[in-house]
Amino acid sequence: MSTTTESRRVTTAKAMAEGIGQEMQRDPNVFVMGEDVGAYGGIFGSTTDLFGEFGPDRVIDTPISETGFIGAGIGAAVEGLRPVVELMFVDFYGVCMDQISNHMAKIHYESGGNVKVPMVLMSATGGGYSDAAQHSQCLWGTFAHLPGMKVVVPSNPYDAKGLMISAIRDDNPVMYLFHKGGQGLVWMEKNPRSIGEVPEEPYTVPIGKAAVAKEGTDVTIVTLSLSVQHSLDVAEQLEGEGISVEVVDLRSLVPLDTETVLESVGKTGRVLVVDEDYKSFGLTGEIAAVIAENDPGMLKKPFSRLAVPDVPIPYARPLEYGVLPTREKITAAVKDLMA
Amino acid sequence: MTELDRLAMYRQMVRIRQYEARIMQEYHADKSPAWDIGAGLIPGEMHLSAGQEPAAVGVCAHLKKGDAITAPHRPHHFALAHGVDMNKMTAEIYGRETGLCRGKGGHMHLFDPDNHFSCSGIIAQGLPVACGQALAFQRKGTDNVAVAVAGEGAANQGAFHESLNLAAVWNLPVIFVIEDNDWAISVPRSASTAGVSNADRASGYGIPGVRVEDNDVEAMFEAAGAAIDRARAGEGPSLIEIHTLRLWGHFEGDAQAYRSELETVNERDPIPKYAASLQELGDLTDDQIADIQAEADAEVDAAIEFAKSSPEPTAEDALLHVFA
Numbered sequence: 001m002s003t004t005t006e007s008r009r010v011t012t013a014k015a016m017a018e019g020i021g022q023e024m025q026r027d028p029n030v031f032v033m034g035e036d037v038g039a040y041g042g043i044f045g046s047t048t049d050l051f052g053e054f055g056p057d058r059v060i061d062t063p064i065s066e067t068g069f070i071g072a073g074i075g076a077a078v079e080g081l082r083p084v085v086e087l088m089f090v091d092f093y094g095v096c097m098d099q100i101s102n103h104m105a106k107i108h109y110e111s112g113g114n115v116k117v118p119m120v121l122m123s124a125t126g127g128g129y130s131d132a133a134q135h136s137q138c139l140w141g142t143f144a145h146l147p148g149m150k151v152v153v154p155s156n157p158y159d160a161k162g163l164m165i166s167a168i169r170d171d172n173p174v175m176y177l178f179h180k181g182g183q184g185l186v187w188m189e190k191n192p193r194s195i196g197e198v199p200e201e202p203y204t205v206p207i208g209k210a211a212v213a214k215e216g217t218d219v220t221i222v223t224l225s226l227s228v229q230h231s232l233d234v235a236e237q238l239e240g241e242g243i244s245v246e247v248v249d250l251r252s253l254v255p256l257d258t259e260t261v262l263e264s265v266g267k268t269g270r271v272l273v274v275d276e277d278y279k280s281f282g283l284t285g286e287i288a289a290v291i292a293e294n295d296p297g298m299l300k301k302p303f304s305r306l307a308v309p310d311v312p313i314p315y316a317r318p319l320e321y322g323v324l325p326t327r328e329k330i331t332a333a334v335k336d337l338m339a
Numbered sequence: 340m341t342e343l344d345r346l347a348m349y350r351q352m353v354r355i356r357q358y359e360a361r362i363m364q365e366y367h368a369d370k371s372p373a374w375d376i377g378a379g380l381i382p383g384e385m386h387l388s389a390g391q392e393p394a395a396v397g398v399c400a401h402l403k404k405g406d407a408i409t410a411p412h413r414p415h416h417f418a419l420a421h422g423v424d425m426n427k428m429t430a431e432i433y434g435r436e437t438g439l440c441r442g443k444g445g446h447m448h449l450f451d452p453d454n455h456f457s458c459s460g461i462i463a464q465g466l467p468v469a470c471g472q473a474l475a476f477q478r479k480g481t482d483n484v485a486v487a488v489a490g491e492g493a494a495n496q497g498a499f500h501e502s503l504n505l506a507a508v509w510n511l512p513v514i515f516v517i518e519d520n521d522w523a524i525s526v527p528r529s530a531s532t533a534g535v536s537n538a539d540r541a542s543g544y545g546i547p548g549v550r551v552e553d554n555d556v557e558a559m560f561e562a563a564g565a566a567i568d569r570a571r572a573g574e575g576p577s578l579i580e581i582h583t584l585r586l587w588g589h590f591e592g593d594a595q596a597y598r599s600e601l602e603t604v605n606e607r608d609p610i611p612k613y614a615a616s617l618q619e620l621g622d623l624t625d626d627q628i629a630d631i632q633a634e635a636d637a638e639v640d641a642a643i644e645f646a647k648s649s650p651e652p653t654a655e656d657a658l659l660h661v662f663a
């Protein structure tokens with residue numbers, strides 16, 4: 001992290017794009033490709049203004065051929081370039097998962113460490129605006145489950161830029177999963193936390209280090225991505241009611257910063273994990289395992305989790321909000337832990 | 340093609356257009372002052388098919404009970420032309436309990452088993468499913484066919500090529516319909532696609548391929564008739580690509596700043612063009628035009644009214660239907 005001079009308030013989308021642009025200026029090997037990343041600037045703003053600055057040679061609109069262009073990103077990375085590739089919605093992983101899991105993530109290991117794949121695969125995640133079952137998933141737990149790729153999940157503009165620069169400089173494949181609802185888009189309802197102070201000059205945020213987004217003493221909320229914004233809202237609200245909530249923003253799933261989690265839970269003795277991904281076989285269970293393996297005795301109350309209850313994300317608003325981890329549900333779960 | 344066929348196609352195009360125009364209006368009505376995609380009675384992405392009516396109408400004129408369609412993210416024109424109930428479809432778009440999918444699917448995921456109609460929002464992924472429906476028809480010994488619809492952008496997806504090969508090698512009763520509207524969101528066909536025509540790609544798989552120019556509903560009707568007769572007779576798959584028109588944005592809210600040929604879009608609208616040619620033939624009078632429009636207005640208004648007055652599902656309903 002650098003000592004910053006100039007900073008302004010920008011959206012998460014703008015911060016991401018700025019991080020990519022600064023790395024493109026610094027390193028001619030960095031280039032961008034994906035669907036509608038050019039003149040359109042990325043459907044969720046992740047490549048805003050890059051096409052104007054770098055042109056079609058370094059910001060490449062692709063055909064709708066995810067297996068083709070993600071595979072091509074892998075090949076380019078193997079030859080020493082540093083591609084930043086966008087999969088428009090993470091839900092589209094289905095058509096290209098072989099390249100992601102069997103190639104991008106395994107080549108380094110399979111080659112006995114002899115071949116590096118320094119590539120970033122960024123993708124939009126999350127629901128909350130009625131885009132239904134094929135366009136609203138988070139799926140970060142799926143990628144984190146499969147060995148060989150780092151998985152970063154920024155929750156705010158500052159981290160979005162710093163994690164992007166770290167991801168591009170990393171010699172490993174990095175899945176960079178941003179939440180649509182946290183991008184600060186003008187055409188989607190947003191939490192004010194989607195716009196924040198971001199230094200103008202390049203800086204890095206280390207991959208694998210969680211942040212204590214708010215300190216507290218009664219309950220730890222372990223969470224990530226947009227749910228950090230919701231959890232901070234809840235924590236501020238509950239402060240007034242005499243409940244002191246600590247919010248741990250994981251910032252990456254792989255590597256997982258178990259130390260920060262255990263330190264916080266050790267202090268509060270009560271933990272709620274909030275995850276917008278599916279509940280079973282995912283992050284919430286993983287955090288429970290980390291605690292159980294370390295010292296189950298640190299919990300004063302049984303482990304608590306809030307996640308999508310193992311159903312596809314439905315379309316109609318009452319259905320969708322019935323399954324998403326909302327502020328109301330987070331509040332209720334914290335109060336249960338304090339009861 | 341008879342005068343009655345022509346009038347029926349015109350009527351169907353007007354009906355679909357009226358539907359899309361009213362959905363557009365309703366979609367935007369309660370998203371201001373700060374336009375928010377998730378707000379209002381119809382939230383989420385909305386891909387309207389205005390300008391592409393000739394594709395659906397020319398094909399569906401030949402379909403009968405039991406024939407299947409898999410549609411992509413832009414499905415309304417094929418759904419309506421294939422006989423999907425307008426009330427239930429509209430209720431689904433409004434996320435109501437009376438909707439085709441009880442509010443679980445939304446506009447990109449319309450499922451109507453009575454009409455063997457379905458959609459997928461994942462590009463080109465309806466094509467293999469249509470092959471499977473065709474396989475079922477073949478194995479059951481019926482003469483039903485499956486129509487697989489996709490955009491020109493989708494034809495660069497692996498599933499397109501796998502499906503063509505599968506259909507050809509198994510001689511399946513499938514008709515692949517490619518709607519070439521020049522654009523895949525902001526990416527023009529010229530930047531994404533090698534070769535000029537998907538009809539040529541079809542011949543690479545030994546499948547008859549036809550390209551219909553000028554968004555011409557009558558040429559589409561002829562081409563589809565031949566392909567569907569072939570499939571019903573057990574002679575295998577065909578591909579038809581129609582050069583059509585995306586009259587509006589990719590989705591509602593798309594400012595289309597990338598779109599170079601925006602000024603001439605309205606001149607290329609196929610509906611007034613078809614009306615003029617029918618009038619020239621003496622097949623359509625001013626009174627008929629007014630009557631057909633009034634009929635469409637009434638039907639669409641009633642469907643929207645049905646949707647709006649239907650109950651919403653409850654949060655608990657979200658937990659139902661994961662398994663049969």
Ligand SMILES: Cc1ncc(C[n+]2csc(CCOP(=O)(O)OP(=O)(O)O)c2C)c(N)n1
Nearest residue numbers: 092413460461462490491492493522523524
């Ligand atoms: C596998 C996959 N990749 C990307 C998308 C995002 N997407 C939705 S529509 C679209 C463009 C489709 O273009 P085309 O097939 O020509 O159909 P059109 O929208 O023009 O009707 C894209 C890229 C998707 N839904 N699925």
Ligand SMILES: [Mg+2]
Nearest residue numbers: 490491522523
């Ligand atoms: Mg298209």
